[in-house]
Amino acid sequence: GDSVTQMEGPVTLSEEAFLTINCTYTATGYPSLFWYVQYPGEGLQLLLKATKADDKGSNKGFEATYRKETTSFHLEKGSVQVSDSAVYFCALFTGGGNKLTFGTGTQLKVEL
Amino acid sequence: KAGVTQTPRYLIKTRGQQVTLSCSPISGHRSVSWYQQTPGQGLQFLFEYFSETQRNKGNFPGRFSGRQFSNSRSEMNVSTLELGDSALYLCASSQGTSGYEQYFGPGTRLTVT
Numbered sequence: 614g615d616s617v618t619q620m621e622g623p624v625t626l627s628e629e630a631f632l633t634i635n636c637t638y639t640a641t642g643y644p645s646l647f648w649y650v651q652y653p654g655e656g657l658q659l660l661l662k663a664t665k666a667d668d669k670g671s672n673k674g675f676e677a678t679y680r681k682e683t684t685s686f687h688l689e690k691g692s693v694q695v696s697d698s699a700v701y702f703c704a705l706f707t708g709g710g711n712k713l714t715f716g717t718g719t720q721l722k723v724e725l
Numbered sequence: 726k727a728g729v730t731q732t733p734r735y736l737i738k739t740r741g742q743q744v745t746l747s748c749s750p751i752s753g754h755r756s757v758s759w760y761q762q763t764p765g766q767g768l769q770f771l772f773e774y775f776s777e778t779q780r781n782k783g784n785f786p787g788r789f790s791g792r793q794f795s796n797s798r799s800e801m802n803v804s805t806l807e808l809g810d811s812a813l814y815l816c817a818s819s820q821g822t823s824g825y826e827q828y829f830g831p832g833t834r835l836t837v838t
Contacts, residue, residue: 649829656729656815656829702768711756711819711827712781715768 615640617703619716626693626723634688634719636677636703644705646670646679646686647713651700660688660701693723727752729818729830737836743804746833750797750818757799758827759791762813771814774799803835811837 620635638644645664649657661670666681675690686703703716730749738744750757758781759771770783774793791801797818803810813834817827 647826654831656731656831657817659826659828662826711758711773711775711817711825712770712783713758713760713768713817713827714770717767 615644615705615707615714617705617714617716619701619703619719622700622718622720624719624721626721628695628723628725629692630723632688632690632693632697632721634701634703634721636686636688636716638684638686638703638705640684640705640707640714642707643681644707646677647704647706648675648677648686648688649702649704649715651702651718653699657702693721695723695725697721698723729816729828731814731816731830731833733833734831735834735836737838738806739838740806740808742806743802744806744835745800745802746814746816746835748799748801748816748818748830750799750816751820751828754818754820754828755797756819756821756825757793757797758817758819759799759801760815760817761785762815762832763811768815771801806837808837811835 616639647662648660661672663670663679669678700718704713756775758773773781777793793799813832815832816830819825819827
């Protein structure tokens, strides 16, 4: 079945550091890929998405490129802020309704 | 546009009781999906409704059920609550039939004692 693997957290960075959160997937067919973010006490917010190979999703300084050859969708940001502290979830969708398969989430802590 | 709303936000129930959670999707969205989030199992898909019909169902026991009304609002019900049902229940709405972006509500935090 479909699955998503994310790097273990927590990831602790200093403000303005470079961020990478790794995400790899296993899926039948050609999935759409997503990154969601969850702030404490809140639901999930869609951060960015990519629907086909080599697509780059971007939003709020975050980027991720759909790499079919390595089945990866790593999240990057050039300079993190304290306000980016949250849990980040990688997810995929492979058609047939609207079921999303999520990774386990990676907690990011950004310190001054 | 107003976002996805879920009620109640917090709920405390006793083992053996039943509970009903409500979700109002974004106006114009016809698909509503439900997810359970726990520290141990992460985010797991419960079921999805589109135009009042259940289209997908996750691997949960029959105690978990749902429905969708003609105005796209959805409810999920859990009967005979168990301690392990304590979780954050998230609802997501989507515009189209398949593959569209999903927008999540703030969730209902259920605690079973």
